[in-house]
């Protein structure tokens with residue numbers, strides 16, 4: 329299947345992995361819609377490099393803002409063929425000290441917004457020719473990390489959400505997940521170094537490698553659904 333001319337919305341598409349996904353989609357000829365929250369300058373840069381892609385701002389903690397964004401995308405393009413649910417948050421807490429607000433900070437975006445973006449996308453797709461959704465989960469949704477229990481739970485939720493929505497919306501919408509391993513963009517620290525050392529591939533991954541897996545799902549027929557690909561150098565196999 330070709331992505332030429334397909335309309336694909338990437339949440340958190342301004343920077344880091346989301347930017348790599350947006351650029352890879354544009355290189356395949358897709359019409360990319362780039363969502364951003366705060367990173368307007370980076371979003372403009374990515375949009376320029378995607379050949380003048382339109383930008384859509386929304387605070388994903390707000391369901392009305394999510395719904396307004398999908399209305400804007402549908403109005404702009406007249407359709408939506410695919411959604412890449414990439415936006416997320418990452419924090420570290422001792423589970424004994426985490427407070428309700430810290431928990432909600434993660435779950436409101438990682439799990440709740442992922443669901444409501446998928447719902448808004450599905451409402452458009454089901455009124456047309458169907459489509460594809462790829463949810464970016466995490467190695468942390470597959471393996472337990474003691475100081476990231478709240479984050480791991482949110483990403484394990486994304487993995488189960490992927491399977492449940494694949495069942496709910498088959499055969500019209502394929503819903504799959506990509507679980508990145510260690511994909512650093514900032515200065516390295518002891519935790520990252522430890523994880524890289526434990527990775528069978530003996531190196532970190534790149535945004536381009538995550539994008540490769542996203543493209544695999546988006547270019548597949550909808551017969552491939554409810555599946556997960558870990559882009560983690562084999563780390564989840566240990």
Ligand SMILES: NC(=O)c1ccc[n+]([C@@H]2O[C@H](COP(=O)([O-])OP(=O)(O)OC[C@H]3O[C@@H](n4cnc5c(N)ncnc54)[C@H](OP(=O)(O)O)[C@@H]3O)[C@@H](O)[C@H]2O)c1
Nearest residue numbers: 340344345364365366367387388414415416464466508511
């Ligand atoms: N990097 C890794 O090593 C790694 C490993 C495993 C999984 N992942 C997953 O891969 C995906 C991308 O990760 P990343 O490290 O590239 O980026 P990231 O820093 O985790 O976040 C991606 C984007 O999410 C957006 N976002 C967060 N909260 C938002 C909100 N309330 N409203 C609107 N936008 C919001 C931000 O957009 P703005 O900047 O525009 O506000 C941010 O740039 C995430 O799902 C992450 O969990 C990453």
